[in-house]
Amino acid sequence: MVTPYAAYLRVYEPLHAFSEPHRRVWTDYVATGEAPDQVLGPLAEHRRALSGLLATPPAVVPAHESADAFILTIDGTSHVCPLDARLRAWAALVEFQQEVPDALAEAFVPRIVLDEALADHQQWLENSAFASPHILTNTWFVPLRWFIPFLQDERVVQLGCPSEPRSLFFRTPMVEARRRIARALRVLERTIEDGPIVDGVIDLGRWLEEFHPHSWVELDYGGLVHLIDDASLAEDKSASDVSDALQALAADDARAAAAAYTRLMDRWRIVQALEHAS
Numbered sequence: 001m002v003t004p005y006a007a008y009l010r011v012y013e014p015l016h017a018f019s020e021p022h023r024r025v026w027t028d029y030v031a032t033g034e035a036p037d038q039v040l041g042p043l044a045e046h047r048r049a050l051s052g053l054l055a056t057p058p059a060v061v062p063a064h065e066s067a068d069a070f071i072l073t074i075d076g077t078s079h080v081c082p083l084d085a086r087l088r089a090w091a092a093l094v095e096f097q098q099e100v101p102d103a104l105a106e107a108f109v110p111r112i113v114l115d116e117a118l119a120d121h122q123q124w125l126e127n128s129a130f131a132s133p134h135i136l137t138n139t140w141f142v143p144l145r146w147f148i149p150f151l152q153d154e155r156v157v158q159l160g161c162p163s164e165p166r167s168l169f170f171r172t173p174m175v176e177a178r179r180r181i182a183r184a185l186r187v188l189e190r191t192i193e194d195g196p197i198v199d200g201v202i203d204l205g206r207w208l209e210e211f212h213p214h215s216w217v218e219l220d221y222g223g224l225v226h227l228i229d230d231a232s233l234a235e236d237k238s239a240s241d242v243s244d245a246l247q248a249l250a251a252d253d254a255r256a257a258a259a260a261y262t263r264l265m266d267r268w269r270i271v272q273a274l275e276h277a278s
Contacts, residue, residue, distance in 0.1 A: 149177030
């Protein structure tokens with residue numbers, strides 16, 4: 001069973017970003033050395049979710065929030081990315097309800113279960129000062145806006161060996177991610193019409209603003225690496241293509257911008273098409 005065919009955008013906050021008692025909880029957690037692996041962790045999470053869905057009645061949202069987190073150590077400083085499994089399940093459920101007609105939704109989730117989960121989410125929102133998960137998830141492809149915070153040379157790729165699983169990550173400091181988002185937004189607002197592209201970048205920028213400025217941002221191809229051959233993965237220049245497209249737009253070079261965008265879309269269209277393969 002391979003990792004789910006999903007990509008992840010994660011934020012790792014320094015321990016001092018958390019207020020008490022969460023700071024002490026995460027400090028003690030880091031000291032245990034028992035944090036899940038970023039590559040294999042999503043597989044275990046996927047298995048737990050499937051077990052919940054197969055229960056009677058199905059458990060579409062965990063009863064309690066996860067006590068686990070991914071850990072990233074930079075220059076000796078630990079940064080924590082809580083799994084936020086319950087919060088992410090709620091967010092996915094809200095998206096599911098918005099995108100799937102009611103009659104079809106009930107084929108997957110009984111109405112009473114869906115309504116109860118959404119009511120729990122609403123109650124949680126009313127009593128929580130923080131409503132955004134540290135992890136965003138997207139299945140079958142990487143949203144193009146997710147590449148904006150990163151440079152091509154911030155990529156780390158592992159094609160697989162006996163001691164290391166296959167993976168591809170981008171990582172950058174939060175201050176750089178926010179600066180690149182802001183710069184891209186200025187270019188997009190000047191050169192293209194308002195619409196889903198601009199709105200998506202705005203939403204991404206707002207999400208990043210909710211975290212501590214000394215955080216780190218990580219784009220993980222997750223299980224998508226299993227849909228891409230070694231040569232294509234090694235030569236993947238998605239972040240570079242996004243950067244080239246934005247630079248071309250800034251220079252009013254529509255032809256170069258279109259060429260970079262086409263390269264990017266051609267690369268990910270092949271992967272995304274596998275969702276419907278039999």
